[in-house]
Amino acid sequence: LDCFTESFELRGRSIYVTASIGIAVAPVDGHTPKALMHAAEAAMERSKERGGNCSNFYARHMDEQALAQLYLEQELHFALERGQLYLDYQPQWDLRSGRLHGVEALLRWRHPQLGLISPAVFIPLADSTGLIAAIGAWVLREACLQLRRWAKLYPAASLRMSVNVSPRQFDSGTLEDDVAEAIAMSGIAPAQLELEITESMMAKNVAAVALTLKNLRTQGVRVAIDDFGTGYSSLAYLADLPIDTLKIDHSFVRPLETKPGCKAIIASVMALARGLGLQVIAEGVETSAQLAYLRQVGCDEGQGFLMARPLSPARVAALFGQPSPLPGLNGLEPAAAPDCVAD
Ligand code: C2E
Ligand code: MG
Ligand code: MG
Numbered sequence: 001l002d003c004f005t006e007s008f009e010l011r012g013r014s015i016y017v018t019a020s021i022g023i024a025v026a027p028v029d030g031h032t033p034k035a036l037m038h039a040a041e042a043a044m045e046r047s048k049e050r051g052g053n054c055s056n057f058y059a060r061h062m063d064e065q066a067l068a069q070l071y072l073e074q075e076l077h078f079a080l081e082r083g084q085l086y087l088d089y090q091p092q093w094d095l096r097s098g099r100l101h102g103v104e105a106l107l108r109w110r111h112p113q114l115g116l117i118s119p120a121v122f123i124p125l126a127d128s129t130g131l132i133a134a135i136g137a138w139v140l141r142e143a144c145l146q147l148r149r150w151a152k153l154y155p156a157a158s159l160r161m162s163v164n165v166s167p168r169q170f171d172s173g174t175l176e177d178d179v180a181e182a183i184a185m186s187g188i189a190p191a192q193l194e195l196e197i198t199e200s201m202m203a204k205n206v207a208a209v210a211l212t213l214k215n216l217r218t219q220g221v222r223v224a225i226d227d228f229g230t231g232y233s234s235l236a237y238l239a240d241l242p243i244d245t246l247k248i249d250h251s252f253v254r255p256l257e258t259k260p261g262c263k264a265i266i267a268s269v270m271a272l273a274r275g276l277g278l279q280v281i282a283e284g285v286e287t288s289a290q291l292a293y294l295r296q297v298g299c300d301e302g303q304g305f306l307m308a309r310p311l312s313p314a315r316v317a318a319l320f321g322q323p324s325p326l327p328g329l330n331g332l333e334p335a336a337a338p339d340c341v342a343d
Contacts, residue, residue, distance in 0.1 A: 001055065018048040021055035029058045042066055069125075074229070075111060076125055080138055085109055087142055088310035091319060092162070092281060092303040095295050098324030102160035102194070105143040106310045107135070107343065123166065127264070135170040139163060140178050144186035144193065146313055150320075151188075157320045162194045162224060167201045174213050190220030194245065197223065199231030210241050217242040224281070229269065238276060246273050248299070250284020257289050269295045288327060 001021070007014035022044025024030060028123040035093045045066070046056045079085050089103035109117045114334040126132040140163055147161045167284055168177050183190050195216065201209050213223055224245035228250060252262045264284075284292045285304030295303055307325045 001054065004053075005210060011240075018053035020044055020052045021071065022047060022058065023055060039293060060094070072114075072117075072122070073125055074128055075114075075294045076109075076122060076129070076131055079109055079111070080135055083112055085135065085138070087139065087146065088312060089311040089316050090144070090303050091252070091308045092160075093298055093307055093324065093326055095291075095302050095326065098326040100157070100159065100319055100324075101301055102162060103316060104162040104196070104310075105139060105146075105164070107139055107164075108237050127166050127168045130172075132166050132168045133174065137174065137178040137181075140182040141185065144182040144188050144341065147188050147192060148186040150317060151216065151314070153317060154320045158192070160192050160194055160222070161188070162196050164196045167204060170197075170212055175212060176219070179216060179221055180219060183221075189297045191222060194222040194224050196226040196247065198226050199228065202232050202234070202237045206237055206240065213242050227283075229265065235272075240273075243276075243278060245279040245281060248280060248282045250304070253282050253290055253294070253304070254286060255283045256293055263293065266294070266299075267297050270299065274298075291326070 001019060004017060004019050007016050009015075011292045012294075022040040022042065022175040024036045024039035024043060026036055026197040039062075043056045043058040046062055047054050050056070084138045086108050088108055089105055091100050092102040093099065093106060094101040107119055107123070109122050111117055123132070124128060126135050129244075135278075143161050143163050150157060150159065165175065169178075179193070179195070183193065197213075217223065219291050222244040223242060224247055225243060226247050227249040228246045230249045238322060246269060248266060251267075252265050256262050256266070270280060272278075281301040281303065282299050283303055285294065285302045285306045290304075291302060291306060308319070311319075
């Protein structure tokens with residue numbers, strides 16, 4: 001690893017590389033070259049998972065972990081057709097009027113034996129296996145159909161639906177068609193749909209991403225940058241891409257009261273967004289002090305456990321016509337509450 005701290009000369013340029021090392025020891029980890037290589041590879045995968053640039057010795061539990069991962073992967077293949085996937089919706093509130101303005105669709109996987117599996121576990125798996133293309137298309141359809149169901153039940157409530165889109169969906173080449181199909185089959189207005197993309201996408205191929213986003217914008221769909229400020233150090237893409245909204249990541253919102261730097265970052269994001277004519281949504285609002293600061297700096301919208309956790313469709317519907325959870329505002333929707341609540 002020390003050797004790799006030096007740069008390599010490649011066609012006159014200095015290149016830095018890091019190594020992820022897996023170590024197997026004979027005879028305890030294997031008696032044949034094949035068995036030793038297998039053990040070393042499992043140890044190397046562990047090094048990669050830890051962020052690379054480190055070494056690990058093989059341990060038996062690594063095989064067990066690899067087997068568990070394989071099992072999860074196989075189960076994920078059937079999760080959609082077996083009806084194990086569903087969406088929860090986290091409300092997003094207008095911080096000035098206190099009204100419920102939109103919801104973010106959040107994917108859930110309830111496995112009959114393993115129970116509820118965290119998106120932090122299965123979304124990367126869906127990404128790495130390519131399953132996200134089919135799952136993502138289903139999420140788009142289901143989220144748009146849900147918006148339509150709410151609109152039928154409660155015509156006065158016109159919400160925006162935010163849907164997370166992963167980089168692999170951009171690569172699949174079907175994203176534009178998937179979005180068009182979801183809008184057509186649900187009959188929602190394209191401007192009611194906002195796609196959340198992450199900055200990590202910009203690291204890949206800005207030109208290709210820009211083209212897809214422009215085509216989606218032509219359809220009338222909105223675009224938000226999720227987890228803004230956590231993924232990519234260049235801001236140049238903001239000037240080139242058709243973007244409507246910046247979502248301030250919870251890692252800046254949550255330590256607001258303890259880390260003074262976070263207030264400065266949020267104020268700067270607000271100034272940046274105003275200069276570019278973008279909307280701002282803050283994520284992970286958990287305390288009234290955080291909410292007060294966000295309103296003070298003019299943040300447009302907020303979502304977080306303080307106001308509401310991700311909810312089932314019926315529990316979202318029950319919010320229509322309820323007083324706003326934002327202190328000092330009632331934000332009542334105009335018409336009466338729905339007489340039936342379908343889940
Ligand atoms: P995200 O898009 O940034 O979603 C926000 C996450 O923060 C959600 O976690 C939500 O439950 C959580 N959250 C919201 N408010 C609070 C709060 O006040 N405190 C705390 N501690 N957490 C809060 P969740 O549902 O576990 O989703 C995690 C991530 O999984 C999402 O992050 C998103 O990147 C990904 N994801 C979820 N659904 C989909 C999907 O349909 N497609 C894709 N590609 N990714 C998805
Ligand atoms: Mg999101
Ligand atoms: Mg986020």
